[in-house]
Amino acid sequence: MFRLDVPALLKAVKARGDHTQAAIARRTGIAESSVSRYLRGEAQPDLNCAMRLSEAYDIDLRTAIKRVPIEAAA
16 A cells, blocks of 8 residues: 655655645645645545645655555555
């Protein structure tokens, strides 16, 4: 199973000067409510949104999305 690596994403977000979920939403075109759910771990981005995040913050998709054991994801 794969999950968004929130700490890695937040590091890249802060490096770009975005400090709010609204700023992330504006930069990526992803709804602010979706960004909020991603950052809280309540939802995972689909491939399109994961690509938007990785391109907007210039991080490799393999850095933004990490494989986690199925047991840890439950």
